[in-house]
Amino acid sequence: MKIQSKMPETNDRLHITLMDSGWVPLKEPKNLVTAIFLSIPLMFISTLLSLGIINLFSSLSLEEYGITDDSLSFTIHLGILLWIVLLLMFHEILHLVFVPNFLKSNKTFVGLTYFGGYVLSEEEISKARYLVITLAPYVMISIVLPILLSMIDLLTPTLKFLIVLNAAASSVDLLNVYLITKQVPNKSMIRNNGTKTYWRN
Incomplete structure (x- = not known):
């Protein structure tokens, strides 16, 4: 695994x-924008x-965030910025841990850019495993986590916001x-060459 500041x-x-x-090159967008x-x-x-999903297991209202019919108050605390950074890190770690042998791989890259964090591997990975790697943060943070947190009564307004933010991201x-x-x-294999993706039977 290599840590670097650019893709x-x-x-x-x-x-x-x-x-x-x-x-075979995958037909995909040319750039992140x-x-x-x-x-x-x-x-x-x-x-x-x-x-x-949140609404199924917990109450969800704009009043939790200071938005009512009579007034609108919106304050960004330093604490929420820290939570967002931790969310970003957790999101990328969930990608990373599903990459085969990521700790020993010299073809797996982790980093931070102006657009956020990234995990990219140039190892050959099966299609099924590749889909798991890609879907893991969304499924675990924005689908499974709110269900688990609601079961133990820890689904706070801050965590609801972070869960929804992760879904959008x-x-x-x-x-x-x-x-x-x-x-x-x-049953195909997938690999990357930088940000370009390829597949082969």
Whole structure:
């Protein structure tokens, strides 16, 4: 595992080698800004699903956040900023721990950019495992966690906010899941060359 401050770049020579070896490039957005734009519909769906799950197990109202018919008060405390940073770290750790042998891998990268954290692996990973890696933070934080917290009466307004924020922030992950599901046959292998994704039967 390598920790660095920028995303790994695509290697043009490796691209040619992969193509000659039968690897097929995934049809995907060229950059993160485009991916974020294309994932906006998934952002709404994932957020609504998370809100629905929270509402099933706990009360959910705008009054919890100082929003009423008569007034609107919105304060950002330093504590919530710390919680958001911890959420970001936890989100990326959940990606990371599902990467096979991530501690020993010199092809797995972890870092922080202006757009947030990232985990990227250039190891060959099965399609099923790749989907688990990609979906883990959304499923565990925004679907499973609110159910567990409500069962022990710890689903506070702050945690509800973080759970919904994670759901919205998972939209690019969900777009990636959609692209993999639509384009990559079952039992295929997937790997990256920088931010570019390839698959092979």
